[in-house]
Amino acid sequence: MIKHSKQRDAILEELRSRKDHPTAEELYFSLKADYPNLSLGTVYRNLNLLSEESIILKISSDGADRFDATKENHYHFRCMECGKISDIDFPVIDNIENNAQKFSDGKIMTHELMFVGLCKNCL
Amino acid sequence: MIKHSKQRDAILEELRSRKDHPTAEELYFSLKADYPNLSLGTVYRNLNLLSEESIILKISSDGADRFDATKENHYHFRCMECGKISDIDFPVIDNIENNAQKFSDGKIMTHELMFVGLCKNCL
DNA sequence: ATAATAATAGTAACAATTACTATTATCGAT
DNA sequence: ATCGATAATAGTAATTGTTACTATTATTAT
Numbered sequence: 001m002i003k004h005s006k007q008r009d010a011i012l013e014e015l016r017s018r019k020d021h022p023t024a025e026e027l028y029f030s031l032k033a034d035y036p037n038l039s040l041g042t043v044y045r046n047l048n049l050l051s052e053e054s055i056i057l058k059i060s061s062d063g064a065d066r067f068d069a070t071k072e073n074h075y076h077f078r079c080m081e082c083g084k085i086s087d088i089d090f091p092v093i094d095n096i097e098n099n100a101q102k103f104s105d106g107k108i109m110t111h112e113l114m115f116v117g118l119c120k121n122c123l
Numbered sequence: 124m125i126k127h128s129k130q131r132d133a134i135l136e137e138l139r140s141r142k143d144h145p146t147a148e149e150l151y152f153s154l155k156a157d158y159p160n161l162s163l164g165t166v167y168r169n170l171n172l173l174s175e176e177s178i179i180l181k182i183s184s185d186g187a188d189r190f191d192a193t194k195e196n197h198y199h200f201r202c203m204e205c206g207k208i209s210d211i212d213f214p215v216i217d218n219i220e221n222n223a224q225k226f227s228d229g230k231i232m233t234h235e236l237m238f239v240g241l242c243k244n245c246l
Numbered sequence: 247a248t249a250a251t252a253a254t255a256g257t258a259a260c261a262a263t264t265a266c267t268a269t270t271a272t273c274g275a276t
Numbered sequence: 277a278t279c280g281a282t283a284a285t286a287g288t289a290a291t292t293g294t295t296a297c298t299a300t301t302a303t304t305a306t
């Protein structure tokens with residue numbers, strides 16, 4: 001049975017308020033101001049819990065995992081220099097999972113598209 | 124100046140001989156039979172070196188990074204249950220980087236497409 | 247063959263994440 | 277509202293994946 005917690009609410013709210021895709025540690029430091037005795041483990045535990053529930057998205061990349069509060073599928077851009085990940089407004093490719101299904105003997109359920117290059121800052 | 128090494132050759136050869144996408148540790152144990160005093164650090168160092176040279180591809184995912192000897196762009200399938208990554212023979216989407224470029228203020232250089240679901244084994 | 251130096255093995259250090267444990271907060275039943 | 281059961285937390289320790297360090301070995305140009 002899952003109980004409410006102020007910390008979890010705050011973590012989700014903070015993540016939703018940001019358009020970047022922060023790491024657990026970045027969220028932790030942002031929240032530390034309002035919740036001085038928040039624990040980093042709590043941030044990790046809740047982010048994992050929320051991503052298991054598909055309420056948020058976990059993005060694995062070089063270095064620390066990043067998190068994204070947007071639930072509808074959308075695509076990302078990663079800077080190969082600084083590692084920052086941002087959304088890209090490229091329209092989601094319709095039906096691609098059905099098309100890909102014929103090439104797989106597993107069951108395709110979703111897809112992730114990452115564009116990679118150099119961000120404005122690093123150029 | 125870059126010098127030859129038996130270890131590097133063996134690592135690349137082993138990676139090329141496999142159609143899965145092993146982790147550094149998996150490669151290390153495979154090679155250990157033929158190179159009993161191979162060091163895990165050597166495997167990591169060479170895999171990083173080879174991926175910086177774009178001779179191989181590093182795939183970051185949940186848990187340990189995985190490596191792929193195929194240089195031309197192609198797509199992958201990740202099992203959300205066991206984490207294994209395999210190739211999928213879906214045709215590479217032509218021109219997608221140019222199309223995406225208009226949605227980005229950075230410089231898009233490549234793209235990565237990952238299908239996610241359940242593999243045959245885990246179904 | 248020699249000298250310069252890149253690469254290695256082995257180990258220590260590090261960073262990101264998870265596990266553990268005693269305490270606290272939540273929530274349903276009274 | 278209080279109580280009891282237990283989920284969640286804070287704080288810390290442990291684990292995992294990876295990189296850094298150092299003395300030794302291997303490679304290559306001369």
